[in-house]
Amino acid sequence: MSINRVAKAHWYGRGTDGYGQLDTNSAVLKSTPYSYTTRFASGVGTNPEELIAAAHAGCLSMKLAFNLQVAGYIATRIDTRCEIVMEEGLVRESVLVVEAQIPGMQEDKFQELVADAQANCPVSKLLNAAIHCEAFLIPSAAV
Template sequence: MKRNATAVWNGTGKEGTGHLTTQSTVLDKSQYSYNTRFADGIGTNPEELVAAAHAGCFSMKLSFILNAAGFTADEIVTKCEITLDNGAITESHLIVSAKIPGISKEVFDASVADAKANCPISKSLNTNITHEAVLL
């Protein structure tokens, strides 16, 4: 399987603007700029997109792990906070809460750790990955 996205950038790094389009067109010429990345501009930025990708990938991997252990989550909610410091992503912090009927805290915690270590986005990131997990 291959997926793609295209970035177009015009101008300088600080004054220029760009847009992003994904293969699915969920993003279709979505604006990004210096202000959306480093200030309060309207639009997206690469770190926000990495956060969305990591949260989504982790949640789906956790669901597969739970299913393999005989559990089905009613809901998994994952927030991902990406830290950009001195030009590098230095941390991806996953905050997950889940409602999973019949699961023990121990099995839940082990499943979260497995998903954190083994979702494809976690494997692709060269950064510190941390997490908080709450079983509802």
């Protein structure tokens, strides 16, 4: 089974004073602003690292829920915080903190299932994946 999801980024202007918008086919993001300010300072809008953090936290939580289900447990709640650490222009680390309430769960089994979720959630695997990129230069309109 193949699952395909699409997001689009639109950027206008230079890197330091330009701006962009993000859109997803689900419309959860619709003309969502991002810019130099929202990435490197604080401003209204999002940034790639914040979106990666949200994706990683959500993915790990869902993988843990599946692991628990297979092991015969149901979480009352799973709260996952993800901090993406960027240094010198590179994403260096994804720091995840999981807090969960799971009736009847033993600590050692919980740690085992979290470790599996960390290693095997699709976003964890993506962060170590090969990247493929195609680029097309569109001619400017004649002036």
